[in-house]
Amino acid sequence: MDSRERVLRTLEGEAVDRPPCFSGMGNVTVHGLKKAGVRFAEAHGDAKKMAAAAASTYKLFGFECAVAPFDLGLEAEALGCELNFYDDGSERILYPTVKTKILKFGEELNVPEGLAERGRVPMVKEAIGLLKDDIGDEVAVGSYVLGPYTLAGQVMDLNDLLKNSFKKPDEVERILRSLSTAIVTIAAELKEAGADYITVREMGAPADVISPRMFSSMVLGPLKETIKGIDGPVILHICGNTNPIVELMVEAGASAIAVDQKNDVAATREKLGPTAVILGNIDPYNTLVKGTPDEVKAAVKGVIQSGVNGVAPGCDIWPEAPAENMEALVKATEGYEPN
């Protein structure tokens, strides 16, 4: 069974020979960037560089996927926000951020025509195509979009969003529904370019930010629509405190859910039963960056014993993760039976 098949079968809940070691999110490392001769800041705006960086973690360490892009600004930019890529010519690793917001609460959200042609959508599509040509026969190629609530936080003032989530939930929900259509449109483009699976990142809505009640009454509906609108395997990822909302995450309808180190996966497995596909939840910083290879191995054992179906970092892999740790992560996973 090759990596691609292992990942895709895992996402469909089908039998595999061992758990895959992969992610639905960014996983470039400084080692890969160096080898590809790409600076992080330029990897966001050039299809060839993005593809080279995205393929490098597989090529160097055997990590079983390639994911592009690496930032959370693709949809916001297509909708009209300006991004900051922090490209000062140096090698420093700063993640792109949204510089200008386009929506004031109370105003109508205009989803522009031709989203597929806006911002970096065509460029990311090209990068996915290049990845497919390069390594698409061996590993699964993934891409991601934001969930509607997280995207809302990118395109409008976050404090306004949070407060109005309480004061005017109906209006917020209306915004989320129109954002959902934009997300579905962009996801379809990424699929068309060749992405084997899509991750929906709703990291703006964990239980350390909003209440499970609000998640259920306001976020869940539009999130379901988003996931339903995307063809093929979908991973729903939320980082932060997710134990109180794992059932709602499953209800959202994705093929698999992915959680970070704050989640007690054994408890989650018990709640969700044997058929739910759970990915996680190696601590990207304390284990992968700060830990030793032995600690990484122990962490892999830990998450498998807790019941994950795929070994995945809790969030984006932190580019500074030492090479020995990346190797240990993949190697250790190879030694286990599937859950």
Add this chain to the structure above:
Amino acid sequence: MSEEEILEGLKKSVIDFDEDAVKEYAQRAIDEGVDPQKAIFDGLAAGMEVVGDLFQKGEYFVPEVLMCADALYAGLDILKPHVKVDEKTRVKGQVVIGTVEGDVHDIGKNIVKLMFDIAGFTVHDLGKDVPLDRFVEEQLKTDSDIVALSAMMTTTMTGMKKVIEKIREKNPKVKIMIGGAPVTEETAKAYGADATAKDATNALSEAIKMVSSLREMQK
């Protein structure tokens, strides 16, 4: 209405994020001659303290806290103009706060800022993704006692070290505190910060300690 009822009303209305009720009680406090300083601290701020606890316990979430804050500010707007300016109590201290360059995570920073506001500090909020030199400039411009830096990512966290060095160079007396999820006691030591705190309530008590030690030094 008794003073006690008014203070209790202010407190409860902040907890219930009932802006209108806070305004009413604040007006009542003025009309019935309650010491506005007392109304702020034993009414509004006391309510916010409970809100902080509810947040820590996971009964309140970020939207609730932000709405309680709005209710509190509505009361402050009414009460503050009536507070007699007494030099000794007024100058509690000034804080420059912000999330460092490259980092947009500002939910936690905003909650810390809120606690400083309530306690009577003058807060200069630089926002998020703040170029490192801006902290140095703002401190010099305002002659603030404290600089509070927030970072939620391990890469942006290293920016705090640079800010600390730059500030120390210009003005060694300034107290500097750092915070955010990846920041530990060890980080604070290694970067040369004076303090860190895991949450907003502890951030405030650290700030109060800092200011009193500064005042001691000035004596």
